[in-house]
Amino acid sequence: MTDPTADYFHSLGEHGRYPLLRATSGTIRFDLTGDGHAEHWRVAIDKGHIEVSRGGEHADCVVHVAKNLFDGMVTGQVNTMAAVLRGQIDVEGELHLIVMLQRLFPGRPPLPAPATRRHQK
Amino acid sequence: MTTTGSVSTLDGNTFVVSDTAGDIDASPTEPNGLFSWDTRYLSRWVLTLDGHRLNPLSTDDLHYFETRFFLVPGTGTVYVDATLSVIRRREVVDGFREELTILNHSATPVTLSLRLDAAADFADLFEVKDHLKKKGKYYTRIDGNLLLLGYERQTYRRETLINTAVSTHVDAHGQPTDAPAAAIDEHGITYTVHLGGHSSWTTDLHVRCSLWGWAANQRVTARTETGHTRKDMEEDLDEWIAGAPKLECDWEPLKHTYRRSLTDLAALRFAPMTSGERTLPAAGLPWFMTMFGRDSILTSLQALPYAPSLAATTLAELGARQGSRIDDFRDEDPGKILHEMRYGELTAFEERPHSPYYGSADSTALFLILLDEYERWSGDTKLVRDLEFEARAALNWIDQYADLRGDGYVWYQTRNRDTGLENQCWKDSWDSISYSDGRLPGFPRATCELQGYAYDAKKRAARLARTVWHDPTLADALDEQAADLKRRFNRDFWIEDRKYYALALDADGSQVDTLSSNIGHLLWSGIVERRRAHHIVEHLLGPRLYSGWGIRTLAEGEERYNPVGYHVGTVWPFDNSFIAWGLRRYGYKNEAARVAAGILDAAEFFNGRLPEAFCGYDRAVTKYPVPYPTACSPQAWSTGTPLLLLGTMLGLQAVDEHLVVDPALPVGIGHLALLDVPGRWGHRDAYGRGRVQVRADDRLRKLRPQLSTLQTLVNRRES
Numbered sequence: 001m002t003d004p005t006a007d008y009f010h011s012l013g014e015h016g017r018y019p020l021l022r023a024t025s026g027t028i029r030f031d032l033t034g035d036g037h038a039e040h041w042r043v044a045i046d047k048g049h050i051e052v053s054r055g056g057e058h059a060d061c062v063v064h065v066a067k068n069l070f071d072g073m074v075t076g077q078v079n080t081m082a083a084v085l086r087g088q089i090d091v092e093g094e095l096h097l098i099v100m101l102q103r104l105f106p107g108r109p110p111l112p113a114p115a116t117r118r119h120q121k
Numbered sequence: 122m123t124t125t126g127s128v129s130t131l132d133g134n135t136f137v138v139s140d141t142a143g144d145i146d147a148s149p150t151e152p153n154g155l156f157s158w159d160t161r162y163l164s165r166w167v168l169t170l171d172g173h174r175l176n177p178l179s180t181d182d183l184h185y186f187e188t189r190f191f192l193v194p195g196t197g198t199v200y201v202d203a204t205l206s207v208i209r210r211r212e213v214v215d216g217f218r219e220e221l222t223i224l225n226h227s228a229t230p231v232t233l234s235l236r237l238d239a240a241a242d243f244a245d246l247f248e249v250k251d252h253l254k255k256k257g258k259y260y261t262r263i264d265g266n267l268l269l270l271g272y273e274r275q276t277y278r279r280e281t282l283i284n285t286a287v288s289t290h291v292d293a294h295g296q297p298t299d300a301p302a303a304a305i306d307e308h309g310i311t312y313t314v315h316l317g318g319h320s321s322w323t324t325d326l327h328v329r330c331s332l333w334g335w336a337a338n339q340r341v342t343a344r345t346e347t348g349h350t351r352k353d354m355e356e357d358l359d360e361w362i363a364g365a366p367k368l369e370c371d372w373e374p375l376k377h378t379y380r381r382s383l384t385d386l387a388a389l390r391f392a393p394m395t396s397g398e399r400t401l402p403a404a405g406l407p408w409f410m411t412m413f414g415r416d417s418i419l420t421s422l423q424a425l426p427y428a429p430s431l432a433a434t435t436l437a438e439l440g441a442r443q444g445s446r447i448d449d450f451r452d453e454d455p456g457k458i459l460h461e462m463r464y465g466e467l468t469a470f471e472e473r474p475h476s477p478y479y480g481s482a483d484s485t486a487l488f489l490i491l492l493d494e495y496e497r498w499s500g501d502t503k504l505v506r507d508l509e510f511e512a513r514a515a516l517n518w519i520d521q522y523a524d525l526r527g528d529g530y531v532w533y534q535t536r537n538r539d540t541g542l543e544n545q546c547w548k549d550s551w552d553s554i555s556y557s558d559g560r561l562p563g564f565p566r567a568t569c570e571l572q573g574y575a576y577d578a579k580k581r582a583a584r585l586a587r588t589v590w591h592d593p594t595l596a597d598a599l600d601e602q603a604a605d606l607k608r609r610f611n612r613d614f615w616i617e618d619r620k621y622y623a624l625a626l627d628a629d630g631s632q633v634d635t636l637s638s639n640i641g642h643l644l645w646s647g648i649v650e651r652r653r654a655h656h657i658v659e660h661l662l663g664p665r666l667y668s669g670w671g672i673r674t675l676a677e678g679e680e681r682y683n684p685v686g687y688h689v690g691t692v693w694p695f696d697n698s699f700i701a702w703g704l705r706r707y708g709y710k711n712e713a714a715r716v717a718a719g720i721l722d723a724a725e726f727f728n729g730r731l732p733e734a735f736c737g738y739d740r741a742v743t744k745y746p747v748p749y750p751t752a753c754s755p756q757a758w759s760t761g762t763p764l765l766l767l768g769t770m771l772g773l774q775a776v777d778e779h780l781v782v783d784p785a786l787p788v789g790i791g792h793l794a795l796l797d798v799p800g801r802w803g804h805r806d807a808y809g810r811g812r813v814q815v816r817a818d819d820r821l822r823k824l825r826p827q828l829s830t831l832q833t834l835v836n837r838r839e840s
Contacts, residue, residue, distance in 0.1 A: 020445055020510075022510065023507060076446075079451075079476050082470070082471050085277070085464055085469035085476065086275070086276050086277045086469040086470065087276040087332075087469075088276045099441070099442075100441065103442075103445040103446075105446075106446055107446035107447050107448025107449075107450075107453055108449065108451070110447075110449050
């Protein structure tokens with residue numbers, strides 16, 4: 001069975017360095033709930049360097065979200081900022097950390113018929 | 122009623138638009154209400170005394186965040202002979218607070234029923250604009266002295282909390298006593314007031330706006346963490362005004378306009394949820410109280426010599442939200458600077474793409490231009506170093522993602538056909554880009570000013586690469602690309618038989634041949650070949666584009682020209698301010714002064730507050746600038762316009778470590794000085810002197826003294 005969240009966190013940790021976050025430092029814990037159990041993922045950002053671990057230790061920013069919604073966030077089906085405005089995500093602590101991290105999440109998958117010719121490199 | 126007769130009180134993106142009696146009675150199409158985070162938290166807030174609405178005697182804008190309404194009961198006749206008066210004082214601080222006072226001017230005791238009707242439709246600003254229906258459910262709760270109005274759609278919840286407080290009766294001898302509490306029902310609040318002779322009664326209300334979900338099961342009101350109080354806000358405004366340069370001038374209206382601009386700019390400051398206390402300019406009231414890439418950048422540029430901190434926050438916040446992925450719904454690409462950020466229900470449910478939306482083709486180049494101009498003024502190389510990655514990503518966007526036809530120009534075409542923007546340039550209405558014969562070109566489109574901005578962005582980034590990032594290879598490459606772009610642009614956009622640049626290239630690469638104000642932005646960017654500049658200047662100040670008040674968006678004689686058309690014939694003050702800057706850049710000092718004079722004259726008619734746009738009618742015909750019907754006001758880049766025009770009249774430029782002053786003043790201004798202009802030089806004064814000359818035709822005119830006449834004579838003398 002595929003687990004988009006686990007896949008995402010594994011590749012996030014493997015890649016390691018993210019220039020988009022080079023001015024960002026802090027820890028974010030994701031408390032993902034669903035099917036009667038909770039799982040914790042902890043992302044430590046140190047000036048663009050990311051380490052991912054499991055566990056419920058303290059974090060500067062704690063994000064409570066349903067597991068299936070989070071699967072959508074890391075596959076581009078759900079926009080994180082919109083979900084926050086909808087009240088589907090509870091954020092405790094430093095909001096800017098999740099605002100910055102979600103920029104690494106993919107965008108909404110393209111529509112079936114692309115509206116434009118795109119010039120690619 | 123229209124917004125023209127209305128009163129706005131605001132703090133960041135929380136604002137109240139009411140009628141002149143202080144009442145909110147929103148119709149589906151009118152943006153009246155208490156708004157916060159793009160949501161209407163009160164759509165009805167109507168005060169009645171014994172069942173009758175009150176008549177305003179006067180309205181007093183004490184500060185932008187505080188208004189006082191002096192009211193009397195209606196008499197049913199044109200005469201007002203009231204023995205009672207009501208004072209309603211409202212301040213927008215953490216939602217809003219309202220103090221109601223009734224004064225009994227007679228010796229006879231009275232018993233009154235004072236009622237406030239309250240209702241909230243929780244409309245998203247987009248719904249108010251587009252007349253959409255709500256999809257969720259409303260609820261109301263009464264809890265002690267609290268009336269709670271709520272709205273719920275799945276997990277989305279917004280609530281208005283109205284708290285009543287103890288009422289006080291003060292008798293004729295000044296003796297205060299507690300008065301009966303308010304009676305709260307689902308539709309409002311009623312006070313039964315027993316008022317003695319020559320006595321007064323007073324009460325307070327506090328209305329707060331709440332969002333859910335920012336913290337676990339907690340209601341969060343917009344500004345609780347900052348401990349906003351009225352005293353803080355007064356001190357903050359005083360500090361803001363004190364921190365700006367002082368203006369000295371012998372043309373009185375300009376002083377008033379200047380102060381108004383500074384105050385409005387303070388009012389329009391907006392702190393996005395993640396910036397803490399730091400603020401950037403929101404775009405304008407009532408529709409645009411949010412962060413816009415283009416508007417925030419251009420306003421920051423206009424305000425650089427006055428409030429450089431706005432530019433720093435704008436750059437940092439836009440950089441932090443720079444596009445990082447491809448998202449067709451949001452027109453997002455890596456490196457692209459956002460167009461608009463929204464917080465309302467339609468954005469929350471992804472029925473609109475504004476979380477944020479990236480549909481603008483100019484904000485990315487403008488971001489680079491502001492970064493360079495900010496460093497020239499402030500000497501803040503740290504920010505330029507901090508944003509090196511973002512700047513390189515922005516340059517990459519211009520080359521890789523904006524070039525939709527692969528021919529080296531910046532193009533736009535939305536990938537969101539339902540709710541994306543058709544025109545992604547500053548003239549973003551649907552019919553703004555047309556051929557001379559009125560046809561609309563296909564997509565993608567490449568408007569001319571986008572190429573100018575890209576050229577300027579590359580030149581400026583080259584300077585930053587050379588001096589701050591220590592990357593001479595990049596600097597040389599950018600200079601070369603810019604030179605190449607300028608060469609190609611002057612070949613492909615120039616219309617030889619009309620002597621101006623085409624408004625755009627269409628999908629086939631053919632010229633969109635209309636004459637428009639966009640050519641003025643080309644001067645600002647420096648992409649105009651010097652030998653051609655005089656043709657552009659002649660067009661800009663010629664009868665087809667210049668109305669006498671300012672340069673029209675579209676020239677008279679074009680098929681779609683309409684003096685009341687949003688982007689097809691009106692005069693936009695901000696547009697003129699950048700064109701004036703462009704005229705200076707090419708050495709046309711007198712022409713720049715003439716443009717400044719016309720717009721500053723217009724400002725006087727608007728009591729110092731320039732609207733977003735006014736009609737393009739000829740000045741000789743109307744004698745006064747006719748407001749555009751639904752123009753936004755105050756609007757940030759109109760507010761910034763007098764500031765930039767002052768700078769162009771004085772010829773202010775940051776060159777190396779110095780503030781260069783090279784004044785050229787219009788007739789009517791004898792002397793002009795800006796004291797304590799902040800910058801990398803510390804603080805410097807800038808003086809300009811003109812020679813007042815009045816021509817015969819000026820004396821014959823019966824109008825009030827104005828700066829610019831139909832045939833403006835401009836004088837200058839270097840100070």
